[in-house]
Amino acid sequence: MSTTASNPKDLKKYTDPKTPAGKAADYLDQRTSIGVAVKEFARKVFPDHWSFMLGEIALFSFVVLLITGVFLALFFQPSMALVRWEGDLPQLHGQLMSAAFASTLDLSFEVRGGLLMRQIHHWSALIFMASIVVHMLRVFFTGAFRKPRELNWLVGMTLMILGLAAGFSGYSLPDDVLSGNGLRITDGVVKSIPIIGSYMSYFIFGGEFPGEHIVARLFTVHILLVPGLILALIGLHLFLMVLHKHTQYPGGGRTDKNVVGFPAFPVYVAKMGGNFFFIFGVLALMGATLSINSVWNYGPYDPSPVSAGAQPDWYMLFLEGSLRLMPGQAEIVTWGDFTLSLNVLIPAVVIPGLLFTFLLAYPFLEAKVTGDRREHHVLDRPRNVPVRTGLGVAFLTAFVILALAGSNDLIATHFHLSINAITWVFRVLLFVGPWFTFQVTKRICLGLQRKDRELVLHGHESGRIVRFASGEYVEVHTPLSDQERWLRVNYEATRPLELAPAADARGVKRKGYASEKRWHQLSRFFYEDRVEPVTPTELAAAHTTHDALAAADERGGELATASSHSADLER
């Protein structure tokens, strides 16, 4: 679309503009060479798919968080100084409470639109985290984290962890009974850290829990530190996205060397602008109609009361569940009478650590066992990489089981079950569940791939039955269109790495053989079971078989069932 104006006279209208818009553009360009950027980006092509909107939802709910957050910050007082609240609510009138809690009440009851902003802010936080997680799942299951995007995967992971920090620090600000108990749990977890735990607790709270500093400290974390980092990393995330150009789903004409889609201006400007208003609108509707965190029902923080059945925000549930499942016997006293609270350390530090490490390391791990150094810009269909898909589902299963365990008391009261029994079921499920879903998912993927082969080889069932001269009935299959077939054959069934012999030609043992062998085993775990895509030769053979079948049939002879059915699964 690079239109080169051949006539110098035509170019004159650009160097000597007459219209107001042209003059403004000229003014800017003289000072910023913005023309270069417009030329580069205005018609840049982006592929389209509904799943590419997930990251956009995260981005836009973050923008809504910024807007509503600034509104809240103008009225909220991050102080734990005790004040007597003179507002109208009978149950809290005249009560002594922190300025933070009092200002949250005023924000809700005195400031016009204040409660609306609080509720939109809180719902946006929940949607923000949910969209980040679902966006990560999309990236994982389609292999969008492969080279050259591994670093952007790390940036995304960091964003998710910062999102947890943002949510947690915000949740703690109003200084109500629920948030205070959340902080107390945090204090208990921090204290369980060996050697430095007590000092870290002092570091965080400025003395003993809860002290008089924590709200002010979390406020700085919540409105400056974390949003600043998130903003910077979102910038990096999007910069890398533009640099790499977006990935695209497989299909006709889509290759690793091109990008097929619609131009940024006007299509994406309109769609993304529209999406922002749409998401803001939905969040406003949620804030208007669904009450959330009505802190006046809980009261100001006091170390004594606690309400049963209280739930943290959903993204914290897995930690809560993890803490609930761990048996207390794990707490031990080491030599020298030091206490090692493994009953807290394992569920609250080690398990999340393992989960996050798996996610951080996965792109590098997969590249290594694949022996793959190429750039990938066409996404995988999840079925075509069965072990990755299985591992993703297994991970998700563990996460969901932990989150459900975080609500085991609600499950118990709702279904009238004993909480001990439920806890034991979850303890077992945490280990068996992921293994089971991994196996099932992998089998399903291989099955779907085989079904794809069937389709390519034999076409769609048309529902039309014809009768041969011999009297036999055969259903006519219509062959796939080029596009349909291409979608099903255009993938690589990766093979496990080849392992060079332990000794070289002269019989000398090679260095590093042992580690190579371990990687080789892992590679076999990934790629041993696979279904190869149909080749043109196979398709031709299948057709001949069909013809032969028909011919044999006419002769009244017999023929073994088509061999192409059994050739697919290589072991």
Next chain:
Amino acid sequence: MSDSKTPSTEIGPVDGSELATTDRFADPGVPEHKPRLTDTDPKAAARSERIVTILFVLSVLGTIGSLVAYFAVRPDGTVPGVRASTLWLGVTLAISLLGIGFAAIHWAKSLMSNREYVDERHPIPSSPEVREVAVVALQQGVEDSGIARRGVLKGAMLGSLALFPLAVAVPLISSVGDDWNVSKFRHTLWRKGMRLATDPDGRPLKAADLTVGSVAHMMPDVSTEVRESGEWISEKAKAVILLVKLDPEDIRSEQRPGSSYDGIVAYSKICTHVGCPVALYDQQTHHLLCPCHQSTFDVADGAKVVFGPAKRPLPQLPISVDDEGYLIAEDDFAEPIGPSYWERLR
């Protein structure tokens, strides 16, 4: 940018490695563009245009509605009042936003061209030529600074860079943890002779006021001044206890024999798991449940853990009564209350 009809490039590994076998299907290319109704039928296009316009107008109405709601629905400081105001302001705001959102999306989907374009991708790495220039530039810079030759200078620079953060960190760390005196975890306000007061009213309690099976939430009996000071909350966080009156027959064990008074036992209310207040008491089983992670303690049996993620029993507060019959503490707790920490037993 080329048109969508460009013949597709060859498929396969980007650096054309050995994997590109010949026995593969050919890429059929980008599917043909199918015009939409709005592309071919001017009437449909006009209708779409009308819908988009109406949606924008709806947004304007929403904004006007929100101003009306602002003046018409005044919150009166009650919960229903503020809910009504929130509902009206929010719904009208949502209409104002959704109008714009739907309009823009509908415009893009029905009226803007949906013809696909193909852009080329360029390999991410910079070319060998560029790399060479970059490396030479760096080498010249290093050469110019002489950092490789001037070893002492290099050491001095690294040393100063490594040390300067101390000038910020030392004052910060000295203040951020208050006095860093973590031995405060060991002590609470309780001492011999201090009365037990009900929480939150702060009234002393007579032993005779408790009947078998009843539970009371208690704290140290201190002056109102103390309770209205900023430090109180941290002291209360350690000192709160639960009183349970049992049938003396039912008490199977205590942490320190003689700590109870007439079947009344006092245990720290702070869970030994990660510190929630334990609260749910079951009269039948004498079990005390922590609502946070369901650690269950048996108050008839020295508050030992019967289930859940806590390991240690809740510390017991030894109690008796003074001459007026009010419950008093006999001592502080014998061990730190609440969650475990590294030097707890030291």
